[in-house]
Amino acid sequence: MNLTIATISKHINASFEGDASLLIDAISIDSRSLQNGPHTLFFALIGPNNDAHLYINDLIQQGVTHFVVQYIPEHCEGKAQFLVVQNTLTALQELASYHRSLFHFPVIGVTGSNGKTIVKEWLNFLLSPDYSIIRSPKSYNSQVGVPLSVLAIAKQHNFGIFEAGISTVNEMGHLEKIIQPTLGILTNIGSAHDEGFSSIGEKIKEKLQLFKHCDLLIYNKNKTIDAFLKPTLKTFSWSFKDATADVFIQKSSILDKTKLHIQLESYAFDIIIPFQDDASIENAIHCLMVLLHLGYDRVTIEHRMYLLYPVEMRLKVKDGINSTTIIDDSYSSDFQSLKIALDFLESQKQYKKKTVILSDIFQSGLSNEELYSKVSQLVISNKINRVIGIGTTITAFKHKFVNCITYPTTADFLAQLDNATFGNETILIKGARSFHFEDIVVALEEKTHETVLEINLNAISHNLNFFRSKLQPSTKMMVMVKAFGYGNGGFEIAKLLEHHQVDYLGVAFADEGIALKTAGIHLPIMVLNPESTSFSAIIQHQLEPEIYSLKGLHSFLKIAEQKKLKHFPIHIKIDTGMHRLGFEKDTVEELIAILKDTTLVRVKSILSHLATSDDLNHQAFVESQIELFENLSSRLMAELNIQPIRHILNTSGISNFPKSQYDMVRLGIGLYGVSNDAEEQKELENVSTLKSVISQIRTIPAGDSVGYGRRFMAEKSTKVATIPIGYADGIARLWGNGVGYVMIHHQKATIIGSVCMDMLMVDVTAIDCQEGDAVIIFGESPTVIEMAEKLHTIPYEILTSISQRVKRVFYRE
Ligand SMILES: *Cc1c(COP(=O)(O)O)cnc(C)c1O
Numbered sequence: 001m002n003l004t005i006a007t008i009s010k011h012i013n014a015s016f017e018g019d020a021s022l023l024i025d026a027i028s029i030d031s032r033s034l035q036n037g038p039h040t041l042f043f044a045l046i047g048p049n050n051d052a053h054l055y056i057n058d059l060i061q062q063g064v065t066h067f068v069v070q071y072i073p074e075h076c077e078g079k080a081q082f083l084v085v086q087n088t089l090t091a092l093q094e095l096a097s098y099h100r101s102l103f104h105f106p107v108i109g110v111t112g113s114n115g116k117t118i119v120k121e122w123l124n125f126l127l128s129p130d131y132s133i134i135r136s137p138k139s140y141n142s143q144v145g146v147p148l149s150v151l152a153i154a155k156q157h158n159f160g161i162f163e164a165g166i167s168t169v170n171e172m173g174h175l176e177k178i179i180q181p182t183l184g185i186l187t188n189i190g191s192a193h194d195e196g197f198s199s200i201g202e203k204i205k206e207k208l209q210l211f212k213h214c215d216l217l218i219y220n221k222n223k224t225i226d227a228f229l230k231p232t233l234k235t236f237s238w239s240f241k242d243a244t245a246d247v248f249i250q251k252s253s254i255l256d257k258t259k260l261h262i263q264l265e266s267y268a269f270d271i272i273i274p275f276q277d278d279a280s281i282e283n284a285i286h287c288l289m290v291l292l293h294l295g296y297d298r299v300t301i302e303h304r305m306y307l308l309y310p311v312e313m314r315l316k317v318k319d320g321i322n323s324t325t326i327i328d329d330s331y332s333s334d335f336q337s338l339k340i341a342l343d344f345l346e347s348q349k350q351y352k353k354k355t356v357i358l359s360d361i362f363q364s365g366l367s368n369e370e371l372y373s374k375v376s377q378l379v380i381s382n383k384i385n386r387v388i389g390i391g392t393t394i395t396a397f398k399h400k401f402v403n404c405i406t407y408p409t410t411a412d413f414l415a416q417l418d419n420a421t422f423g424n425e426t427i428l429i430k431g432a433r434s435f436h437f438e439d440i441v442v443a444l445e446e447k448t449h450e451t452v453l454e455i456n457l458n459a460i461s462h463n464l465n466f467f468r469s470k471l472q473p474s475t476k477m478m479v480m481v482k483a484f485g486y487g488n489g490g491f492e493i494a495k496l497l498e499h500h501q502v503d504y505l506g507v508a509f510a511d512e513g514i515a516l517k518t519a520g521i522h523l524p525i526m527v528l529n530p531e532s533t534s535f536s537a538i539i540q541h542q543l544e545p546e547i548y549s550l551k552g553l554h555s556f557l558k559i560a561e562q563k564k565l566k567h568f569p570i571h572i573k574i575d576t577g578m579h580r581l582g583f584e585k586d587t588v589e590e591l592i593a594i595l596k597d598t599t600l601v602r603v604k605s606i607l608s609h610l611a612t613s614d615d616l617n618h619q620a621f622v623e624s625q626i627e628l629f630e631n632l633s634s635r636l637m638a639e640l641n642i643q644p645i646r647h648i649l650n651t652s653g654i655s656n657f658p659k660s661q662y663d664m665v666r667l668g669i670g671l672y673g674v675s676n677d678a679e680e681q682k683e684l685e686n687v688s689t690l691k692s693v694i695s696q697i698r699t700i701p702a703g704d705s706v707g708y709g710r711r712f713m714a715e716k717s718t719k720v721a722t723i724p725i726g727y728a729d730g731i732a733r734l735w736g737n738g739v740g741y742v743m744i745h746h747q748k749a750t751i752i753g754s755v756c757m758d759m760l761m762v763d764v765t766a767i768d769c770q771e772g773d774a775v776i777i778f779g780e781s782p783t784v785i786e787m788a789e790k791l792h793t794i795p796y797e798i799l800t801s802i803s804q805r806v807k808r809v810f811y812r813e
Contacts, residue, residue, distance in 0.1 A: 001024070001025060001026070001027065001099060001151055001152070001153075001154065002023055002024070002025055003023070003024055003099070004020060004021055004022065004023055004024070005019070005020045005021070005022050005024065005041075005066065005081070005083070006020035006021065008024060008041065008083070008095060009083050011094055011095055011098040012068065012083065012085055012091035012094050012095050013085060013086075013091075013094075014068065014083035014084055014085045014091065015083075015084045016081070016082070016083045016084070017081075018081045019081070022039075022065075022066065022081075023039065024039055024040070024041040024066065025039045025040075026039060026040045026041070027040070027041055027043065027092070027095075027148065027151050028040050028041070028042050028043070028064075029042070029043050029045050029052065029092070029144065029148070030343065031052055031055035031058065031059055032343075032346070032347065032499065033343050033346070034342075034343075034346055034381050034382045034383060035339060035342070035343070035378065035381050035382065036059060036062060036063075036064050037063060037064070037381065038063055038064070038065055040064055040066070041066045041067070041068060041083075042056075042059060042064050042066065042067045042068070043067075043068045043088050043089075043091065043092045044056060044067060044068065044069045044070070044088055045088050045089055045092070045144065046070065046088065046089075048465070048468075048469050049465050049468040049469060050501075052088075053069060053070070053071065053073045054073070056069070056073050056076055056080070057073065057075065057076055060076065060079050060080050064080070065080050065081060066080065066081050066083070067080055067081070067082050067083065068082075068083045068085060068088050068091050068092070069082050069083070069084055069085070069088065070084070070085065070086065070087065070088055071084070072084065089143065089144065092144070092147045092148075093143070093147050093174055093177070093178055095147070095151065096146070096147030096148075096150040096151050096178045097147075097150075097177045097178045097180075099150060099151050099153065100150050100153065100178060100179070100180050101180065103153055103157070103160075105157070105158045105159055105160065106159055106160070106182050106183060107159075107160035107161075107162065107179060107180060107181050107182050107183070108123065108160065108161045108162070108181060108182075108183045108184070108185060108290065109162055109163075109164055109176070109179045109181025109183070109184050109185070109210050109211070109214070110161065110162070110163045110164070110184075110185045110187065111163065111164045111165070111166070111172070111184075111185075111186060111187070111207050111210050112185070112186050112187025112188045112189065112207070113187070113188055113189055113190030114187060114188055114190060114279065115187040115188065115279060115282065115283040115286070116139070116141060116163040116164075116165065116187055117138070117139040117141075117163060117311070117313055118280075118283045118311045118313075119163075119185060119187055119283050119286050119287060120135055120136060120161050120162075120163050121135075121311045121313075121332075122283065122284065122287045122308055122311070123135075123161050123287050123290055124161060125304075125307075125308070125309075126287055126290075126291060126304050126305070126308075127159060127161075127290075127294075128362075128363050131158055131159035132156050132157050132158050132159065132363065132365035133157065133159045133160070133161060133363070134149075134152060134153045134154070134157040134159070134160050134161075135149075135160070135161040135162065136149040136161070136162045136163050137149065137152075137334075137336040137337050137339075137340055138313060138337065138340060138813070139163065139165070139313060139813065140163075141162075141163040141164055141165035142165060143171060143174060143175070146162060146164060146175050146178050146179060147178050149162055150162065150178050150179060152336055154365070156364075156365030156366055157365055160179075162179045162181070164176075164179060164210050166196075166206060166207070167196045168196030168197065168206075169196065169197065169202060169206050170206075171206070172206050172207060172209035172210050173209050175210060176209055176210050176212055176213070179210070180213065181210065181211070181213075181214050182214060182215050183214060183215060183216050183218070183290070183293070184210060184211035184214040184216065184217040184218065185217075185218045185219070185286050185289075185290070186207065186208070186211070186217065186218070186219040186220075186225070187282070187283065187286055188220060188282065189203065189204055189207065189222075189224070189225065200224070201228065204224065204225060204228050205228055208228055208229070211233060214233065215234065216234045216235065216236055216293065217229075217233055217234070217235045217236070218235075218236050218237070218238075218286060218289045218290065218293065219235065219237055219238075220237070220238060220239060220282065220285075220286075221237035221238065221239040221242050221244070221245040222239075236289060236292075236293055238285055238289055246264070246265075247262060247263065247264055247289065247292065248262075248263045249261065249262055249263070249285060250263075251281060253276055254272070256274070256276060257272050257273065257274050257275070257276065258272070258273050258275060258276055258281055259271075259272050260272075260273065260281075260284075260285070260288075262288070264292070269298045269302070270302075271288070271298075271301060271302045271305050271306070272302075272305075272306055273305050273306065273308055274306065274307075274308060274309075275308070280310075284305065284308055287305070287308075288301065288305060291304070291305075309433065311331070312330075312331040313813060314811040314812060314813055315327060315328070315329050315340075315341060315344050315811060315812050316328040316329075316809055316810070316811040317348055317457075317492060317809065317810035317811065317812075318441070318445055318446075318807075318809055318810075319445070319446040319807065319808075320422070320427060320444045320445055320446055321419055321422060321444055321445070321446055322419065322420075322422055322423035322424070323351070323423060323424050324351065324422055324423060324424065324425050324426065324427055324444070325348070325349070325350045325351065325425075325426045325427070326426075326427050326429060326441060326444055326445060327341065327344060327345055327348065327426065327427065327428045327429065328429055328438075328441045329341045329428065329429065329430045330429050330430070330431055330436075330437035330438045330440070330441050331433055331437075331438075332430075332432065332433070333358070333359050333360070333361050333362070333430055333431050333432040333435075334361060334362075334363070334364065335361060335364055335371070335374065335375070337430075338358075338361070338375065338378065338430060339378065341428055341430050342356075342378060342379075342382045342384075342428070344812060345382070345426060345428045346382060347495070347496070347499045348426070348492065348495060348496075348810070349426040350426055350491060350492075350495070350519060350520070351424050351425045351426050352425075352520075353385050353424060353425035353426070354382070354383065354384050354385050354425065354426050354427075354428070355384070355385060355386045355387075355388065355422075355425050355426070355427045355428070356379065356384050356386075356387050356388070356427075356428045356430065357387075357388040357390065357413075357427060357428070357429045357430070357431070357437070357440060358375075358387060358388070358389055358390070358394065358428075358430055358431065359389075359390050359391050359394070359410075359430070359431030359432050359435040359437065360390075360391030360392070360393040360394050360432065360435075361375065361393075361394075361432070362432055368393055368396070368397060369397075372393075372394070372397035372400045373400060375400075376400040376401050379401060380402070385403060385425070386403040386404065386405070387401045387403065387404040387405075388404070388405050388406070388407075388413070389401070389404055389405070389406040389407070390406070390407050390408075390409065390410055390412075390413050390431065390435060390437075391406075391408070391409075391435065392408050394406060395407070395408055409435075410431075410435050410436055410437065410439060410440065413440065414439060414440065414443060417443060419444075422444060427444065429441055429444070446807070450692055450693045450724060451690070451691065451692040451693075451724060451725045451729060451777075451806050451807070452690075452691050452692075452806065452807045452808070452809045453487075453488070453688055453689070453690050453691075453802055453806050453807070453808050453809070454688070454689045454690075454691060454779075454808075454809050454810075454811060455488050455489055455492070455493075455687060455688055455808060455809070455810045455811070456685070456686065456687055456688075456689070456811060456812075456813070457492070457496055457810055457811065457812045458685070458812055458813045459673060459684075459685035459686060459687045460493060460496060460671060460672070460673075460687055461496065461500060462684075462685045463670060463671050463672070463673055463684050463685060463687065464477075464479070464497070464500055464502070464667070464671055466670075466683055466684060467651070467654055467665075467667050467670050467671070470654055470655070470658060471654070471661060471665065472661060474663075475661045475662075475663065475664060475665060476503035476504070476645060476647075476663055476664035476665075477502045477503055477504070477664065477665060477667060478502070478503060478504035478505065478506050478526065478647065478664055478665070478666045478667070479497050479502050479504070479505055479506065479666075479667050479668075479671055480505075480506040480507075480650075480666055480667065480668035480671075481493055481494050481497070481505050481506065481507060481512075481516070482506060482507045482508035482509075482512060482528065482668075483508060483512075483800045484512070484800075484804070485672075486668065486669065486671075486672045486796065486799045486800055487688075487799040487800040487801070487802045488672060488687065488688055488799065488808065489808045489810065490512065490515060490516060491515070491516060491519045491521070492808070492810045493671075494516050494519075494521045494523070495521065497523070498521060498522065498523050502523065503523075503524075503664065504523065504524050504525070504526055504664070505521070505523050505524070505525045505526070506525070506526050506528060506666055507525055507526075507527055507528065508527070508528050508529050509527065509529055509530070509531075509534070510527050510530055510531070510534035510537055510538050510541075510543060511534070512527075513525040513527050513538070513541065513543040514537060514541050514543070517541045517542065517543065518541070524544060524569075525543050525544065526543075526544050526545075526546055526571050526605075527543050527544065527545050527546060528546050528581075529546070529581070530543075530545040530546065530552075532552065532555040532556070535555065535556055535559045536559060536563075539559065539560070539563055539565065539568065544569045544570065544571060544604060545570055545571070546570075546571045546572075546573050546581075546607070547570050547571065547572055547573070548572075548573040548575075548581040548582045548583060549581075549583065549587075550583075550587055550590060550591065550594075553591070553594060554594075556570065556601070557594070557598060557600055557601065560600040560601060561600060565600050565601070566599060566600065567599060567600075567601065567602040568600060568601045568602065569601075569602055569604035570601045570602070570603060570604060571603075571604055571605045571606070571607060572591070572603055572605070572606045572607070572636065572644075573607050573608065573609075574588075574606065574607070574608045574628075574629060574632050574633065575608070576608040576609075576624075576625040576626075576628040576629045576632070576648075577611055577621065577624065577625045577628070578608075578609045578610070578611045578625075579611075580609070582608060582609075583632075585628070585632065588632055588635060588636065591636070592635070592636060592639045592640065595636075595640055596639070596640060602642075603636070603640065603642055603644045604644060604645065605644045605645035605646065605647060605663075605664070606633045606636060606637075606644050606645075606646050606647075607646070607647045607648060607666075608625065608628075608629045608633075608648045609648070609650070610622055610625055610626075610648060610649070610650065610653050610657075611625070613649065613650055613652040613653035613656055613657060614652035614656070614676040616656060619656075622653075622656075622657060625648070626648060626657070626660050629646075629648050633646050645662075645663040645664045646662040646663050646664070647662055647663060647664035647665060647666055648660060648662060649661060649662075649665040649666065650665075650666050650667075650668055650669075651667055651668050651669050651670035651671075651675070652670075652675070652676050652677070653665070654667065654670070655670075655675065655677055655680055656677075669795065669796060670684065671687075672687050672688065672799060673685055673686050673687040673688070674784065674785060674795045674796075674799075681785070686779055686780050686783070688778075688779065688784075688799065689776060689778070689779030689780070690725075690776070690777040690778050690779065690802065690806070691774060691775065691776055691777065691779075692723050692724055692725045692742075692774075692775045692777060693723070693724070693772055693773065693774055693775060694721045694722070694723060694744070694764075694769060694770070694771050694772060694773050694775060695721075695722045695723065695724050695759070695771065696721070696722045696771055697719060697720070697721045697722075697764065697769070697770070697771055698719075698720055699717060699718065699719045699720070700714050700717070700718055700720060701714065701717055702714050702715060702716045702717055702718075705753075706718075706720055706752050706753040706761050707752070707753025707754050707756065707761055708753070708754050708756065709753075709754060711736075711737055711753050711754050712737070712738075712752040712753040712761075717765075718752075718763055718765050719763070719764045719765040719767075720752065720761050720762070720763065720764070721744070721749065721761065721762050721764045721769065721775075722759055722760075722761050723742065723759065723760050723761070723762060723775050723777075724758060724759055725758070725759070725760060725777060725806075726755055726756045726757045726758040726759050726760055727755050727756070727757055728757045728758055728803060728805070729758070729802065729803045729805065729806050730798075730801035730802040730803045730806070731755050731760065731777065732755070732791055732793075732798075732801070733754060733755045734791050735751060735755060735787065735790075735791060736751045736752075736753065736754045736755035736760060737751070737752070737753065737754060738750055738751070738752065739751070739790060739791075740782070740787065740790065740791075741762070741782065742762055742775050742776060742777050743775070743776040743779075743781055743782070744762070744764060744767050744769050744773060744774075744775050744776075745767060745768065745769055745773065747766070747767045749762035749763055749764050749767055749775075750762060750763050762775075778798070784798045784799060
């Protein structure tokens with residue numbers, strides 16, 4: 001993009017003073033990106049939980065000079081140039097819409113309930129030999145993602161593919177104006193009733209808004225949709241059932257692939273696609289329809305469709321060898337997605353040192369000279385310490401990078417790989433598919449067995465924002481990351497929370513806090529249960545202890561005196577009825593007397609904990625706790641003349657007692673996707689998925705038994721799969737012997753026999769599966785809530801029981 005401030009301000013209706021001739025070449029909405037520079041125009045968006053205007057001062061310090069704002073923040077007037085608009089999101093959309101109108105090439109708009117991103121990625125693969133394509137990066141399909149995607153259109157492009165996703169009415173109209181598609185694809189309409197729509201009809205009508213001005217719509221012919229189509233919209237439809245569709249298709253499976261018999265008006269032919277599942281077949285057919293529409297010959301269609309591949313859309317964070325973190329983005333390499341991956345690297349880096357392993361970048365539409373200059377600039381602005389380039393082109397442009405080693409092929413890199421050259425660093429592995437960088441990931445990954453706990457970082461962000469939206473704007477948020485982030489991983493989650501600017505972290509013991517501080521977490525950390533033996537370490541690592549007894553206070557003050565501390569922050573816990581830790585009512589006088597008399601410490605906060613915030617049958621008890629908290633904390637505040645942060649609510653407290661937020665809340669289990677309220681649960685996203693694989697499959701005859709104690713007896717011939725996960729990994733033995741199940745290919749497989757230490761066996765008689773296939777122990781189904789109910793425990797116990805020998809893999813969609 002290259003537009004002057006004058007042009008931009010005209011098209012977004014901004015009032016503006018100052019130099020209008022400056023050329024803008026990048027748009028940003030992310031205050032934390034290292035890619036913001038003097039030619040960036042920053043749009044200060046205001047979301048339900050965040051106002052980017054608050055970061056403008058910092059951005060000015062970093063050299064950003066141009067902002068689109070709704071108001072000029074305090075103390076910023078005159079320090080930068082401001083384009084003032086009524087609504088910054090609308091302005092971003094208007095600018096994108098204007099930018100789009102400058103280009104006159106075919107643009108595909110894809111929407112539907114599922115498959116948008118895959119269809120987009122496959123079309124890019126199928127068409128890129130013939131076109132210079134701009135497409136939405138990853139699944140950028142929202143009210144913000146779409147304008148950002150469209151603003152990346154540049155002069156070298158001659159084909160566009162953008163996806164549009166909506167969650168409620170009146171959203172598609174905006175996206176249509178921005179994408180201005182000439183060709184539409186409707187992937188499908190899920191039958192599920194979405195929150196944002198009153199009926200399926202309303203949902204269809206809204207989605208069809210995208211195709212208002214299209215020349216043609218491609219879709220799977222279906223009566224429900226037909227009823228809503230405007231007669232003026234030209235369509236090109238396909239069907240498995242309805243012979244009146246433009247393209248009639250019959251499918252049959254051959255080995256692990258699918259043969260499609262395609263019949264158009266005048267002729268018929270067969271192709272093979274390398275998938276068998278319904279979703280992939282449907283997605284592939286939508287792509288096929290585009291090739292047919294564009295007039296591709298059948299030989300090319302047959303050849304390219306055969307090469308379709310599984311699309312990996314996630315950026316994964318994994319533990320690597322020699323204390324490294326690997327960010328695995330080994331399936332794509334284009335300039336837009338490199339930018340996103342570098343931002344992700346910055347937000348997830350556990351080690352200061354950053355390495356990027358990068359393949360040649362294909363089909364950028366730019367000359368290699370231009371392309372690698374841009375890549376090099378990007379690498380510099382992201383403060384990457386070293387680049388390992390793989391491919392002949394990047395090798396030829398090695399001189400553009402500062403600290404760069406190159407190899408002509410992935411095999412050359414692997415042949416010369418010396419593990420010792422990697423250590424204490426974060427490594428982004430990003431390469432085009434043909435380079436097979438997954439082999440590099442395998443080589444650099446820490447080796448463990450096949451069971452992993454996958455943690456969805458997007459879901460954590462979603463859940464955090466959900467609870468944030470329930471708070472008063474001034475209420476602070478402490479997030480509990482005790483017990484290794486409720487079993488999910490301490491550092492990675494803390495890092496994400498730091499990124500989201502929560503106010504405090506809470507841990508149970510000093511060593512948990514020390515580990516976080518040592519790994520580079522800067523947020524203040526409260527230690528709930530500090531032993532007096534750890535006070536020295538707490539002080540040394542700038543952790544903040546919760547003090548809950550006179551004994552604890554005396555011993556902390558003694559050490560504080562030795563270390564000559566002044567106003568060291570402490571947190572006072574009051575027992576209001578939980579009867580676990582805390583000053584009781586009759587010790588508060590003495591507490592006040594001691595604190596009045598010292599300047600060694602300062603009461604940073606006063607807290608208490610509710611015993612029954614999750615159970616409205618005990619509402620009166622909660623109210624009595626809150627009342628006592630109010631009385632005692634007010635006494636402390638008045639007597640000591642202090643204004644500490646007060647807090648009493650945990651997750652279910654936030655939901656059930658919103659009036660008692662005080663100055664801060666302490667979010668725990670809710671962050672990890674669990675609520676005790678069924679309605680609220682629907683709003684949360686699943687965070688953790690425990691996965692394994694099938695080690696072995698055998699079929700046993702009726703009368704044979706399975707496992708220790710012969711507790712499963714086969715009544716008929718039974719196909720048994722063994723999964724390498726057992727009670728030493730945290731799977732309760734009570735979950736065995738027919739009580740629990742796992743999911744294999746979306747089907748339930750009951751656990752038969754007793755759960756062993758490292759393995760368990762399941763019945764797969766009715767499931768078409770093979771050794772090596774993926775198994776889900778918990779996640780979307782079964783949920784930890786369902787498991788907890790059947791096991792007579794609570795989700796907290798299930799999550800925190802997953803042993804540390806299970807590898808954690810963090811990913812972002
Ligand atoms: C664990 C804990 C929390 C968080 O509780 P959730 O129910 O997980 O939200 C809050 N406060 C204290 C003192 C805790 O120990």
